[in-house]
Structure formats: C-alpha cells, structure tokens
Amino acid sequence: MSGMKKSLFRRLLLGFVCGILIGIGFLLISKAQNHPMEDTGTGEIIKEMLFCGLYGSACLCAMILYKIDSLSLVLATGIHFLVVMAGLFLLGLGLGWAFDSTFVLYIFIAYILIFILSWSIMYLVGKSRVRRMNRDLYLWKSAVGTAKTGKDLT
Secondary structure (H helix, E strand, C coil), X not given: CCHHHHHHHHHHHHHHHHHHXXXXXXXXXXHHHHCCHHHCCHHHHHHHHHHHHHHHHHHHHHHHHHHCCCCCHHXXXXXXXXXXXXXXHHHHHHHCCCCCCHHHHHHHHHHHHHHHHHHHHHXXXXXXXXXXXXXXXXXXXXXXXXXXXXXXXX
16 A cells, blocks of 8 residues: 555544544533433434544545645645535534534634634744754755865855
C-alpha cells in the first residue's frame, strides 16, 4: 500500500474514533439541555455515533488536501472548510437536527470559530518555522562564507 493510502486509511480510522467521541459529547450536551437521557433509545444512540464517526472520518481525511503540493494553502484550507461545513450540515440532516434552533446555530458558529482559530494557529506556527529556517540558512551561509574567505561576512 502506498504512503498516501496508508495515511488515508489511518485518518479514516482515527477520524471515526474521534467523531464518535465528539458525538458522545454532542449527545450528552444536547440531552442535558433538552430532555433526560431515559427517553433516548439504543438505536438513536447507535445512529448518532455512526453518523458522527463518518463525519470525523470525512473531516480528518480532507486534511490530506494539505499534503498535495499543487494546491495552494488558501485553496486547500477553503476546500477543507467546505468539507467540514457541508459534512456538519449533512450530519445535522441525518440526525434530524432542527436547523431553526439556537443550539444548532451555536454548533455552526462554534465550528466556524474553531476552524478560524486552529487555522490561524497553524499559520502562525508555519510562519515561525519559515522564519527559523531562514535564520538558520542565513547563519549557515555566513559560516560557509567565513570558512571560505576567512572573513566575517556579517
């Protein structure tokens, strides 16, 4: 199996598990706010966990877009954002969410804010790494220049 396929398969499994864990959190929050847990059937819980697992897999697998060199960072981020939001919408449809409720609106707003926050953090981390690599390259060039000429080039 190629490296990309292995990575995709790992992301599928990890995403499914993470999606189920997030689904459990959604279930607990939603049931605590709306009605007691006693009226939740086993079939409903299994359905929610399955849908959330699939959603988690889709979101994590979509991150493979960042490994495609021909896609710009902005395009990969845009496509990933669309996958996340479309997946969340489909998850809501599959689970019968009432899209006019404030709880669902808060979920979408939270996802958008979390996406923006995590993308901003990753952007700043990447920018810091590039800055560090440029500094190290400058120091290396200075050291090579000093070794060749015997003079300090700085």
